[in-house]
Structure formats: structure tokens, C-alpha cells
Amino acid sequence: MIFTPAPRTEDAERDLQATPATAPARRRRLHRPTLGRGIAWALLGLILLVTIVPFYWMLRTALSSNGALYLDPGNPLPVDFSWGGFRRVLGLASQEEIAAAGGTSGTLNFWLYLRNSVIVSTTVMVGQVFFSSMAAYAFARLRWPGRDAVFFLFLTALMVPPIFVQLPNFVLIRDLGLLNTLPGIILPFFFMTPFAVFFMRQFFLGISREVEESAMIDGAGHGRIFFQIIVPMSWTPMTTLGLLTFITAWSEYFWPLLVGRAEEARVLTVALGIFRSQTPQTGPDWSGLMAAALIAALPVLLLFLAFGRRLVNNLGYSGIK
DSSP: OOOOOOOOOHHHHHHHHOOTTTHHHHHHHHTOOOHHHHHHHHHHHHHHHHHHHHHHHHHHHHTSOHHHHTTSTTOSSOSSOOSHHHHHHTTOSOHHHHHHHTOOOSOOOHHHHHHHHHHHHHHHHHHHHHHHHHHHHHHHHOOOTTHHHHHHHHHGGGGSOGGGGHHHHHHHHHHTTOTTSHHHHHHHHHSOOHHHHHHHHHHHHTSOHHHHHHHHHTTOOHHHHIIIIIHHHTHHHHHHHHHHHHHHHHHOOHHHHHHOOSGGGOOHHHHHHHHHHSOOTTOOOHHHHHHHHHHHHHHHHHHHHHHHHHHHHHTTOOSOO
């Protein structure tokens, strides 16, 4: 039997020409600086600068002495370096030290507010991921009359500004007797949200139905399929949704201010506003305020540093890799 070689294609000819001697030249051509690439890097650097400078200025102010800030406000370095702002926020400074530094005389029960913020954000995250995943599975995989119409109506809630539902939610929480309690802050955000349901539904639509059909042949129902098959396959988008939900709940300000003004139900974002209002005679305690804001932002920054790459990569995740 005689074997004849297959005809060479253009890709094959190109591969043959890419010898080890010409490979470095090809790489140099690919990395050759161009005007468009230079403009893109310049814009990226500008965006990075605009993003980082506020954090640096916050750190610089937190590490400055509050009284010296007014003497040299434009200095890019800490003015009269001091840890006093952090000591005042954490409750480690005496009243004499606070008065000498020109800080706020009011107390900031930082650890109580931090505990409340962690409880609220974690509970909201767990509730939204769980209930939104179940609702998304019902919209994506179950067949029932009016499913698409209900989903369309559900998505129209994305067009309603959140401020429009604050008053009805406040009346409901008041009638339930949950004002100035952590459950009152958590309840409106605990269940599903349109974005969370839409996000998870897009992933569930990409899962092959053969997986479910095989499980049904073995006698599994929808509940068993969801918890034992779909959930283990969905850890990636569920983690992404959990991070987004945690960051949003951690940064929420207006609703906790409206419902949880009492000391025992106050979260960090509300506490920072109250700390700002406790202005001493010499002026606002900018050093203490920036120290408190920096510590409050630290958990979110650590989460993003740990899971940021996965978060960005999975925002467009729409199926099984």
C-alpha cells in the first residue's frame, strides 16, 4: 500500500517557516511598540493612578497628627507621623491624649460596629446566594406555565431605583417591630435579588441537560439534583456572587442609617458618619476619620486581593469549562 502525503495548508506552511532562527524576530514584531498600544497603556496608567491616589491620601492622613494637618495640608507625606488616629478609633487612647491631639472626644465602639457589619454582610451573602440559586434553577431548568413571563416581570425590578422601595420596607420593618435590630437591617436583602437570580440563571442555562436526565433515570428528584449535582458544579459562580453580595452589603449606608440608629444595631458605615459629626472645636478629626475608614475598608480589600482575579474572570462565566 502506498501512502501519499496530505497537501500542505497555509497554516502548515507558516509553521514550517517559523524556524527557531525566525521565532525571536516574530516575537519582536508582536511586542513592537505602536501608537495604539502606547495610548492604551497611558490610559490604563491614568485610571490606575486615579484609583490608587485616594487610598494613598487616606493612608497619609491617617498616619498624620490631626493638629499638624492644618499647618501643612498639601504635604504628600504624613505630617508629624503619628499612630494617634488608629489609637483613637480602636479605643486605645486616653481622653488626655485625644484632647492633646485635637481629636474627637466622642467614643467609637469600633469592635461592636465591626461585629455588626460582619454579621449583616455575612448573613445577607449566605441568604442571597442560597435563595437566588434556588430561584435561578427554577427559572433555568424547570418547566412550568408562565415561567418566562414571571422571569421578565422579575427582571423589571432592576429598573426600579432602590430609593423607591425604602419607605415601604421601612413601614414593614416598623410594623414587624424590628427597628434598631440587626434582623431589621438584614431582612430586605436576605432573599433573592433580580441581579443575583439573573447571574446564576445564565450559568445554569449552560449546564448540559444530559446530566439531569441521567440523574432522573437513577430516580433522583429535582431537590436531590440541585443539592447533589448542580450546587457542586456551581461553586465558581456562587463564590463570585457571594463576594459581590458581601461587598455591596458591607458598603450599604442609607438603609442601616434609617433602621439601625441604636448603638447595639449600628454598623461601621453609619458609625463613621456619626464619628464625623462629633467635631471638636479645632475642626474635624480627619486623622481619626481616615484611620477608621481605612480599617473599615480593609476586609473588603483583603477579599478582593485574595479572590479578585477569580472574581474578574468569572463575571463572564456562562458554562462548564
